[in-house]
Each structure stands twice: as structure tokens, then as C-alpha cells.
Amino acid sequence: MKRRFLGIDIGGTNLRGKIITEQGDSLDEKKIPSEANMGIFRLMENLAGFIKNFTAEKISAVGIAIPGIVDTKRGTLVQAPNIANTKNFPFTEALFERIGGAIPLFIENDAACAALGEYRVGAGRGTNSMVMITLGTGFGGGIILDGKLWRGENGFAGELGHMTINPSGHLCNSGSRGCVEAYVSQVAIKRIVRENQELREKLSGTEESALPERLAELARKKDRAAISIWNDFGSNLGVAISILVNVLDVKTVVVGGGLSGAWELFIGKALEETEKRCIGAEARGLQIQRAVLGDDAGVLGACYIAEIGLVERF
Amino acid sequence: MKRRFLGIDIGGTNLRGKIITEQGDSLDEKKIPSEANMGIFRLMENLAGFIKNFTAEKISAVGIAIPGIVDTKRGTLVQAPNIANTKNFPFTEALFERIGGAIPLFIENDAACAALGEYRVGAGRGTNSMVMITLGTGFGGGIILDGKLWRGENGFAGELGHMTINPSGHLCNSGSRGCVEAYVSQVAIKRIVRENQELREKLSGTEESALPERLAELARKKDRAAISIWNDFGSNLGVAISILVNVLDVKTVVVGGGLSGAWELFIGKALEETEKRCIGAEARGLQIQRAVLGDDAGVLGACYIAEIGLVERF
Numbered sequence: 001m002k003r004r005f006l007g008i009d010i011g012g013t014n015l016r017g018k019i020i021t022e023q024g025d026s027l028d029e030k031k032i033p034s035e036a037n038m039g040i041f042r043l044m045e046n047l048a049g050f051i052k053n054f055t056a057e058k059i060s061a062v063g064i065a066i067p068g069i070v071d072t073k074r075g076t077l078v079q080a081p082n083i084a085n086t087k088n089f090p091f092t093e094a095l096f097e098r099i100g101g102a103i104p105l106f107i108e109n110d111a112a113c114a115a116l117g118e119y120r121v122g123a124g125r126g127t128n129s130m131v132m133i134t135l136g137t138g139f140g141g142g143i144i145l146d147g148k149l150w151r152g153e154n155g156f157a158g159e160l161g162h163m164t165i166n167p168s169g170h171l172c173n174s175g176s177r178g179c180v181e182a183y184v185s186q187v188a189i190k191r192i193v194r195e196n197q198e199l200r201e202k203l204s205g206t207e208e209s210a211l212p213e214r215l216a217e218l219a220r221k222k223d224r225a226a227i228s229i230w231n232d233f234g235s236n237l238g239v240a241i242s243i244l245v246n247v248l249d250v251k252t253v254v255v256g257g258g259l260s261g262a263w264e265l266f267i268g269k270a271l272e273e274t275e276k277r278c279i280g281a282e283a284r285g286l287q288i289q290r291a292v293l294g295d296d297a298g299v300l301g302a303c304y305i306a307e308i309g310l311v312e313r314f
Numbered sequence: 315m316k317r318r319f320l321g322i323d324i325g326g327t328n329l330r331g332k333i334i335t336e337q338g339d340s341l342d343e344k345k346i347p348s349e350a351n352m353g354i355f356r357l358m359e360n361l362a363g364f365i366k367n368f369t370a371e372k373i374s375a376v377g378i379a380i381p382g383i384v385d386t387k388r389g390t391l392v393q394a395p396n397i398a399n400t401k402n403f404p405f406t407e408a409l410f411e412r413i414g415g416a417i418p419l420f421i422e423n424d425a426a427c428a429a430l431g432e433y434r435v436g437a438g439r440g441t442n443s444m445v446m447i448t449l450g451t452g453f454g455g456g457i458i459l460d461g462k463l464w465r466g467e468n469g470f471a472g473e474l475g476h477m478t479i480n481p482s483g484h485l486c487n488s489g490s491r492g493c494v495e496a497y498v499s500q501v502a503i504k505r506i507v508r509e510n511q512e513l514r515e516k517l518s519g520t521e522e523s524a525l526p527e528r529l530a531e532l533a534r535k536k537d538r539a540a541i542s543i544w545n546d547f548g549s550n551l552g553v554a555i556s557i558l559v560n561v562l563d564v565k566t567v568v569v570g571g572g573l574s575g576a577w578e579l580f581i582g583k584a585l586e587e588t589e590k591r592c593i594g595a596e597a598r599g600l601q602i603q604r605a606v607l608g609d610d611a612g613v614l615g616a617c618y619i620a621e622i623g624l625v626e627r628f
Contacts, residue, residue: 069593069594071597078594078597079594128467129466129467141561143561145459145464150459150562151563152443152562152563152564153442153443153563153564153565153598153599154563154565154594154597154598154599155563156560156563156593156594156597156598157561157562157563158561158563159560159561159563159593160560160561162556162560162591162592162593163557163560163561164479164553164556164557164591165478165479165481166480166481167479167480167549167550167553174593175590176556176590176591179591235481236481239478239481242476242478242490243477243478243557243561244561246470246473246474246476246477247455247457247471247472247473247474247477247557247558247561247562248464248466248471248561249465249466249467249468249469249470249471249472249473250466250467251467251468276489276490277476277478277490277493278476279383279470279473279476279488280383280392280393280468280470283385283392283468283470284467284468284470285467285468
């Protein structure tokens with residue numbers, strides 16, 4: 001029988017699951033509320049039930065995309081800012097207990113999964129090495145080198161949002177100053193709008209999650225303050241991309257996540273800044289691409305994590 | 315017969331050559347003036363003569379460490395700021411012509427060679443992945459991932475000196491603003507001293523290459539302005555290290571090059587800043603080590619480049 005892999009993406013709102021065959025064909029897809037805001041134990045119950053629902057079909061391995069810092073070797077969740085009680089939580093072990101064991105489980109950071117998804121079947125298809133930047137609540141990342149996800153010695157690699165781009169700059173949620181996430185993320189946009197009296201008034205009453213879209217609408221209507229914010233957003237993104245390209249010399253950078261909806265408002269400045277700051281820019285053949293898989297990147301990446309885990313560890 | 319590898323390190327002053335066996339034993343070592351300041355053609359003549367001098371002994375391959383941006387696949391020197399007429403110079407081809415051909419030649423950036431040297435037989439021995447930072451005239455780098463030098467898609471990876479740490483900061487020789495090299499290098503120290511009236515007077519008449527050492531002497535004698543400059547130097551180095559660790563999650567960072575002679579004056583601040591800016595710092599087990607091979611790192615790394623080149627390409 002052909003092998004089948006189940007990928008699950010843990011979101012703030014939903015658990016999304018998908019089964020693919022080893023040829024990459026999608027077989028089944030489901031979605032239930034994650035209730036992640038109710039803490040890790042509720043999430044684990046929901047996750048276990050969700051997995052059991054799928055396993056009427058024979059599954060060879062499960063891959064799980066988690067919004068947090070993951071120790072893939074030990075199977076622990078080191079920290080997840082948006083799920084309570086997760087500090088060094090033994091994720092794989094706790095899930096094994098609940099599902100009664102027999103399926104190999106692999107966990108990975110969700111932005112790393114998204115990178116793998118775009119690499120295999122999305123905007124990075126056919127490239128040998130790439131970086132994916134996910135612009136959402138935060139600034140997530142994943143790195144593919146020579147066809148493989150690079151996760152580093154502790155599984156912490158790709159914490160791209162916490163690259164410093166301005167040592168004495170704004171305070172980030174991480175506690176350090178001037179992280180790129182403090183300039184290029186939904187959280188950053190909230191701060192920037194709050195600090196700008198004119199925009200604060202124009203956008204008053206908007207929920208945080210809707211702010212980037214509303215700000216993009218304003219910019220498209222030629223609001224000068226809004227245009228200027230997206231320009232700065234693009235420049236700061238370009239600084240971050242240039243750091244990554246100078247260090248890693250990848251050929252492809254893929255930019256995705258919810259905020260990439262404002263693509264045409266920031267990409268020009270991002271390219272300009274990248275080119276200015278990359279050594280030997282003209283010789284590199286660098287491609288900066290918009291992600292194409294949307295929300296599917298994470299869940300597809302999780303399927304591939306299951307596949308890779310099975311090949312590498314068994 | 316056992317295979318032997320010749321490594322050559324091209325310096326501003328000297329060509330240094332060394333032969334090692336495949337067991338890593340050193341057999342022979344020579345040095346002649348490089349005359350690199352007289353341009354690439356004189357350098358190629360000297361290099362060809364130097365190689366012929368060694369090949370009385372049977373050599374399996376030659377590795378050459380070059381102070382510039384190198385396209386290792388094509389064998390070209392993309393640019394070398396300190397050697398005239400080097401823009402896209404066909405280095406390997408030109409050298410083959412002069413030595414009459416039969417030995418496999420491999421070229422590599424000198425800081426990458428130094429990283430490989432420290433990784434194999436120096437401060438990075440036994441680690442799986444590391445970054446080496448070389449603090450000299452500029453800020454050089456080399457990256458080892460999973461035991462292999464990571465050179466990227468064009469061979470440009472590891473241009474660590476041109477990571478932006480302050481987008482609106484000082485102009486770097488690269489033409490972009492706020493590169494770490496503009497803060498943490500001999501060139502940077504020259505600028506910083508020139509901008510500081512008190513130190514400019516105390517150090518007037520000192521040659522640029524001797525400035526870091528004189529500035530270190532002042533700091534060791536408790537000169538407050540000098541201490542403060544080394545503190546800033548350390549903090550900026552720490553910012554750069556934190557970026558690399560957040561992105562790559564290596565376990566070991568090795569710091570070498572001439573300016574590492576002032577180690578005790580900057581390392582405290584560098585560690586402090588690194589810890590503050592690395593996500594999950596306490597869980598990483600990060601080691602920041604001083605390089606141990608000194609000037610030998612580059613020439614030894616060049617020997618290993620010859621060995622690796624022979625294994626991978628023939």
C-alpha cells in the first residue's frame with residue numbers, strides 16, 4: 001500500500017488537517033476549532049480527537065505545525081506566546097498518551113512548515129535554497145538550504161523576526177530592542193498607527209487583526225500617511241532580506257502571510273533596499289517572490305514534515 | 315601513495331603555503347612576498363612560481379584562500395577591494411595557464427578558509443555547526459553547517475560584515491549604511507578615533523594597522539575614552555552575533571583575526587548583548603570562543619579546500 005501522511009496546522013482559531021499520499025496527492029481535509037486560547041490541555045484534547053477522526057484511513061506518520069519555538073529532537077514546545085502553559089511542554093509525549101500511541105508524530109514550527117510547503121509545491125518550487133518570511137501577527141521564518149529545512153542545533157533556527165535591525169529601536173515582545181518584528185508585523189502596524197495621531201483617528205475602532213487591511217485600503221486611496229507607513233514597512237523588510245541574503249546567499253526569498261496582501265504597497269521599497277544593501281547584488285540572480293499557497297502552506301508543510309521524519313528517523 | 319594537499323593563503327603582504335597529508339600532518343611550509351598591491355597580474359606570476367616551487371613534491375590538489383568575493387564554481391574572483399583589476403577576474407583559468415595545468419585548483423574566500431581551519435583543527439573542533447567571525451581590516455565570516463562550509467548559491471554566503479545593524483548609520487566601504495563592518499573592524503576603529511578629539515590627539519601619528527593595538531594599550535591603562543570605544547565595539551559585535559544565532563542556531567561562534575587581540579576589552583559586552591538579543595538564549599548552549607590558530611587558520615583551511623574539492627568534484 002502507498003504511504004499516507006497527515007499534516008495538521010495549529011492556528012489560533014482552527015486546527016486544519018490534510019492527508020496526502022507519497023505522490024503528493026491530497027486525499028482528505030478537515031477543520032475544527034482549535035480553542036488554543038483555552039490553554040495547552042484543551043488544545044491537546046482537541047488535537048487527539050482530530051487525529052483519531054482521520055485515522056479511519058491508514059496513516060504512516062503525522063506532522064504538526066505549531067505556532068511557537070519547538071525542540072524537534074525532544075518533541076517539546078519550548079515556548080508559544082499565544083498558548084497558555086506551554087513553557088517546555090512535552091508535546092509529543094502528551095499527544096502520544098492521548099492517542100494511544102502507534103503512529104509516528106513529528107512537530108515543527110509553523111513558519112518552518114510554511115517554508116517547506118512553498119518550497120515543495122509553491123513559490124519556491126525548483127529552487128535549491130530559499131528563505132521564506134511569513135508576515136502575520138509576528139515576523140516568522142523558515143530556511144531551506146540545499147533542499148532541506150535548516151533548523152539548527154536546537155531546532156531554533158529561522159527566528160528571523162528577532163534579527164536586530166536597529167539596536168536602540170522599539171521594544172519587541174521578545175524583550176529586546178529593534179527586532180525586525182517590531183517594525184514589520186501586524187503587532188508593529190498596531191503600534192505605528194497608535195503613534196500617528198492622524199491615522200489613529202481615521203482607523204479608530206478597527207480591530208487589530210483588521211488594521212493592516214484597513215491601512216492598505218487607505219494607502220490605495222492615496223492617503224499620504226498610510227502610504228508612508230507602507231513605504232517604511234517595505235524598507236525595513238528590505239533591510240531584513242538583505243541581511244539574510246548577505247549571510248546565506250539563497251537565490252529565492254518568498255514572502256507570505258496575511259500582511260503580504262498589501263504586496264504592491266511595500267514590495268517596491270523592499271526591493272530597492274535589498275538591492276542597495278546586498279554585496280554583489282547584480283551578480284546574485286536573487287528572486288523575491290510572493291507566496292502562492294496562502295493558508296495551505298503550513299498544513300502541506302506539516303504533511304512533508306511527517307514524510308521527512310519517517311524517512312530520516314525510522 | 316598517500317595524497318598531499320597544498321594550501322596557499324594570499325595576504326596583502328605575503329603568500330603563505332603549506333602542504334598537509336590526508337592524515338592532516340604538515341609536511342612543508344614556505345612564504346614569499348605576495349606583491350598584491352602591484353595588481354592581479356603580478357600576483358598571478360608570483361603565485362604560479364610559488365606553486366611550482368612546491369610541486370617538486372607530488373601534490374594531489376591546490377586550495378587557494380583569496381581576500382575577496384569568489385565564485386567557487388566558475389573559479390572567478392568577483393571582486394577583491396585590495397587587489398587592482400580584479401573585477402570578475404578568471405582566476406583559476408589564468409593560474410592554469412601559468413602553471414601549465416595538470417593539478418586540480420580550488421579557490422575560496424579567505425575568511426571561509428579560516429572558518430574551515432578553525433572548524434577542523436581549532437576552536438570549533440568537535441562541533442557540528444559554527445560561525446567564524448574574522449576581525450581584521452574588515453569583518454569577515456565563514457559558516458559551517460552540519461560539518462560543511464555553506465557558501466550559498468553563488469559562493470557569496472558568509473558576507474557577514476555587510477549585515478546591516480543600523481539602517482541610517484555610518485557609511486561602509488560597500489556603499490551601504492550601517493553595515494556591522496562600519497562599527498566592528500580596523501577600518502571602523504580608524505573612523506571612530508578620528509571622530510574623537512581626545513583620542514585623535516593621544517594616538518596621532520599612529521599607522522592605521524597599529525591603531526587597534528595602541529587603542530587597546532590605552533584601555534588597559536584605564537583610559538576612559540578608549541574603554542568606552544571597546545565597549546561599543548563589543549556591543550555591536552554582540553548584535554551581529556545575535557542576528558547570526560537567531561537565524562542559524564549554531565552552537566559555536568568563533569571570533570578571530572588581528573583585532574581579537576583585544577579580546578578581554580570587548581568580549582564581556584559582546585556576550586551581554588548576544589544573550590539579551592537571542593531568543594531562548596538560556597536553552598541554546600551557545601559557546602563563543604576565541605580562535606586558536608591565528609594566521610594558520612587560512613592556510614590550513616586552504617589545504618582542506620583542496621581536499622574537499624578533490625573528493626566532491628572528481
